[in-house]
Amino acid sequence: MDPLQNTPQLLPITPISGASKPGQGGGAPGAEGELAFGDLLKQALQEVNQASAQAEGEARNLMTGESADMHTAMLAVQKADLSFQMMMAVRSKLIDAYREVMRMPM
Numbered sequence: 001m002d003p004l005q006n007t008p009q010l011l012p013i014t015p016i017s018g019a020s021k022p023g024q025g026g027g028a029p030g031a032e033g034e035l036a037f038g039d040l041l042k043q044a045l046q047e048v049n050q051a052s053a054q055a056e057g058e059a060r061n062l063m064t065g066e067s068a069d070m071h072t073a074m075l076a077v078q079k080a081d082l083s084f085q086m087m088m089a090v091r092s093k094l095i096d097a098y099r100e101v102m103r104m105p106m
Helices: 038-066 070-103
Strands: none
Touching: 038 070
16 A cells, blocks of 8 residues: 555645735735734734644544544644744744834934
């Protein structure tokens, strides 16, 4: 039996909804369905939280014997880990940008 037949199909990476592409209108938030920066951050945090909850559920199912598919559990855990690392990198960049703005002379 081919072990690759049991692996779930990976979904393509989709952009965050509401984010405009470079070069497109960067007008005021709320125009043309654009989300405010804070809303984008909240949405990204919710997606990280969902990935973490899914990984926890998959791991729990694997440990209790409800699921025997280790591949799905490992993919969910790795996705959650990568999402968390990305969130922490964005947080660090935001803090660095805030500190840089605060150092600017008035």
